[in-house]
Amino acid sequence: MRPLDILGFARDAATGSPVRTLLMTLAMSIGVAAVVLLTALGDGARRYVVDQFSSIGTNLVIVLPGRSQTGGFSPANAVSTTPRDLTIDDAHALLRLASVQRVAPLAVGLSEVALAGRLRETMVLGTTAEYLAVRRMAMGQGRFLPEEDWGRGSPVVVLGAKLRSELFGADNPLGQTVRIGGRRLRVIGVLASAGQSLGMNADEVAIVPVALAQAMFDSNTLFRILIEARGRDAIPAAKRQATALIKTRHDGEEDVTVITQDAVLATFDRVLGALTAGVAGVAAISLAVAGVLVMNVMLVSVAQRTAEIGLLKALGAPAATIRAVFLTEAALLSVAGAVVGYLVGQAGAWAVRTAYPTFPAWPPTWAVVAALGTALSTGVLFGVLPARKAAALEPVAALSKR
Amino acid sequence: MTAPLIELHGIERVFHLGDSEVHALRGLDLRIGAGEYVAVMGPSGSGKSTLLNILGLLDQPNAGHLLLEGRDVTTLSPDEQAAVRSRRIGFVFQSFHLVPRLTAAENIALPMVLAGMAPRERAQRVDKALQEYGLTNRAHHKPNELSGGQRQRVAIARATIMQPALLLADEPTGNLDRATGDEVVRLLEALNATGMTLVVVTHDPALGARAHRRLMMEDGGLKLDTAAAAP
Numbered sequence: 203m204r205p206l207d208i209l210g211f212a213r214d215a216a217t218g219s220p221v222r223t224l225l226m227t228l229a230m231s232i233g234v235a236a237v238v239l240l241t242a243l244g245d246g247a248r249r250y251v252v253d254q255f256s257s258i259g260t261n262l263v264i265v266l267p268g269r270s271q272t273g274g275f276s277p278a279n280a281v282s283t284t285p286r287d288l289t290i291d292d293a294h295a296l297l298r299l300a301s302v303q304r305v306a307p308l309a310v311g312l313s314e315v316a317l318a319g320r321l322r323e324t325m326v327l328g329t330t331a332e333y334l335a336v337r338r339m340a341m342g343q344g345r346f347l348p349e350e351d352w353g354r355g356s357p358v359v360v361l362g363a364k365l366r367s368e369l370f371g372a373d374n375p376l377g378q379t380v381r382i383g384g385r386r387l388r389v390i391g392v393l394a395s396a397g398q399s400l401g402m403n404a405d406e407v408a409i410v411p412v413a414l415a416q417a418m419f420d421s422n423t424l425f426r427i428l429i430e431a432r433g434r435d436a437i438p439a440a441k442r443q444a445t446a447l448i449k450t451r452h453d454g455e456e457d458v459t460v461i462t463q464d465a466v467l468a469t470f471d472r473v474l475g476a477l478t479a480g481v482a483g484v485a486a487i488s489l490a491v492a493g494v495l496v497m498n499v500m501l502v503s504v505a506q507r508t509a510e511i512g513l514l515k516a517l518g519a520p521a522a523t524i525r526a527v528f529l530t531e532a533a534l535l536s537v538a539g540a541v542v543g544y545l546v547g548q549a550g551a552w553a554v555r556t557a558y559p560t561f562p563a564w565p566p567t568w569a570v571v572a573a574l575g576t577a578l579s580t581g582v583l584f585g586v587l588p589a590r591k592a593a594a595l596e597p598v599a600a601l602s603k604r
Numbered sequence: 605m606t607a608p609l610i611e612l613h614g615i616e617r618v619f620h621l622g623d624s625e626v627h628a629l630r631g632l633d634l635r636i637g638a639g640e641y642v643a644v645m646g647p648s649g650s651g652k653s654t655l656l657n658i659l660g661l662l663d664q665p666n667a668g669h670l671l672l673e674g675r676d677v678t679t680l681s682p683d684e685q686a687a688v689r690s691r692r693i694g695f696v697f698q699s700f701h702l703v704p705r706l707t708a709a710e711n712i713a714l715p716m717v718l719a720g721m722a723p724r725e726r727a728q729r730v731d732k733a734l735q736e737y738g739l740t741n742r743a744h745h746k747p748n749e750l751s752g753g754q755r756q757r758v759a760i761a762r763a764t765i766m767q768p769a770l771l772l773a774d775e776p777t778g779n780l781d782r783a784t785g786d787e788v789v790r791l792l793e794a795l796n797a798t799g800m801t802l803v804v805v806t807h808d809p810a811l812g813a814r815a816h817r818r819l820m821m822e823d824g825g826l827k828l829d830t831a832a833a834a835p
Contacts, residue, residue: 203717203718203719203720204717204720207717207720211717214705214706215705217705218704218705509701510703512701513701513703514714514718515662515686515689516660516662516689516695516701517689517690517695517714517715517718517762518686518687518688518689518690518691518715518718518719518766519686519690519718520682520683520686520687521682521683521686522683523718596663597662597663598657598662598663601662601697601701
C-alpha cells in the first residue's frame, strides 16, 4: 500500500467516527494545553520575579544596618550589642574601594508634601546624584539632584511622575516651590514613569539630597547603602570589601548585612524553575493518561472494525499494511490533539497576559517541544498494541463477525 | 478434462468446541479445473463454508495440501497467502462486506489500493468496472445509499477488479430478493463465461441447479459430485 493511500485511509477511518475522534483529540489536547499553560504560568512567575529584581539596578550590592543571621538563636546573638548606625561617612568611605563604581546612600521617611493648600503624605527618599545611575532610572523632565558635597543638602526636590501630576496637574512644576516637612524646596526635575518595583512605587516618591532628608527626620542613620560594583565579576569582591570596611569602621564589629542582588535572583530563579518543572511533570501525567485513552479507544475501534479488518485481509492486505493503517490513525489523532492543545494552551497564556499585562506568561520552548513530543510519542506508542492486535486477527474469524 | 486450477489432497479441518472436537472437513479430496462453474450445496454444518474459506486461503487446514495452479499454498506464510489472495482470488459475501464510510468507487478500488497500484491505473479500471456493472451514476454514493442489488454489484466489481483466476461466492443471493438475486447470478455466470473459475456456496436448489457441477456435502465429506457421477 502506498504511504499516501495509508494516510488517506487512516484519515477516512478517523473522520468516519467523528465522536470517537473528537473525544480522543480532546483528551490529547487537554494534556498538551495543560503543559503549555501551566509552564507558561510557572515560567511567567519566574520571569516576573527576575524582572522585578533586575529593575532595582544591575551589579547591585546592598548594605543593610544590623546583622541578620540564619543560624537561629545562639548565645552570641543574645549578648551582641545594638548595631551601630550606618552613616553618610560610611557610605563615602565605600567609594574608595577598588571594586566599587558608584555609591548611593539612602535615607527614607514619610512626610507631607504641600502645595497651595493641597496636602499629600508621601515617601521621601534622601540620596545623592549617583542614585539615578545606580537604579538605572530616567528623568521625565528637568534634572536630578546636583553633584555636591553629600553633607550639604540644597533645598531642591525631584518628584515622582504620579506625585507631580497629583500636585501640579497639567502645570509645569519646574522652578516652583513645594513644602515638605516644613521646608520650602524648589522642584528641579520629575522622574520618568517607571511603575511598580518591589512594592515601592517610584512614581509616588519625592527625592531630596540625603543631608536634607536626615535633617528633616532628625536622624543620622541611613536606611540602605546601594553600591554598584564595577562589573558582574566584581560583585563578590565588592561584597567582601564592603563588609570588611564597615567592620573596621564600626570598631571591628560586623554589624551590617551585605546582600547581592545576584544571590537573591539566582535563588528565586532556581526555586521558580524547579516549580515550573514540577508543574510540567504533573501536566505530563495527564499526557500519559491521554496516551492510555488513545490505546483504549483504538482497541475498541479494532474490536468494532473486526469485520473490516477481515475484509482487508481477504482482499490481500498483509499484516504490515493493517498495522500501518491503525498506527497511522493513532498518530493522526495524536497530531490533531497536540496541535489543538498547543493552540488552546497558547490562547490561554495569551488570555493571562492580556488580563495581567505585567505578568510575562510565555510557555518556555522546552516545555512546548516536550509536550508535543510526548503527545506524539505516547499516541504512537499506545497505538502499537491495538495495531498489532488488528494485524494478528485471523481473516476467517474476523470476517464471520459482524 | 481441463488442467486443474485447484487440487485438494486429504484436507482435514477440526474445530474445538469446549471439550468436543468437530470435524468440519474429513479427508477431502477434490479437483476443480480452470473455468469450471461449481455449486457447493448441503445442510448447515456440512462444512461447505469451511471448504470455501480453505479454498480462499482464509483458513488453514489441520492436515492435507491445497494446490493452487499447481503450487502448494498451505505451506506459505500468512503474508505470502495474502499476496496470493490479492492477485488470484476474489470474494463475494452474503452480507456484501462493503466498507460503510467509503463510496462505491472507493470500495471497488480497495484491492488495488491495498496492492499499491498507481492512482491513474486505479481510476481507469474503476471507471471501466463502474460502466460494466451499470454503477456509473452511483459511483460517489456510500453503501447505505445503495440498494441490495447495487451493493452486491459493487462487491462483485471489487472481487474481480484484480482479474483473479478464482471467484468464490458465499450465498451471494442470500440477502437479495428473487429478481435481484437472478440479476446477480447472471453477472457471476457472465464472468464464468469469460473463463473465470466460479465456486458458489448456496442453500438455494434453483441456484445450485444452474451450475455445471454440483458438490453435495454432508458431515465434512462429499456425498455427491456430479462430475464424478457422470460417466
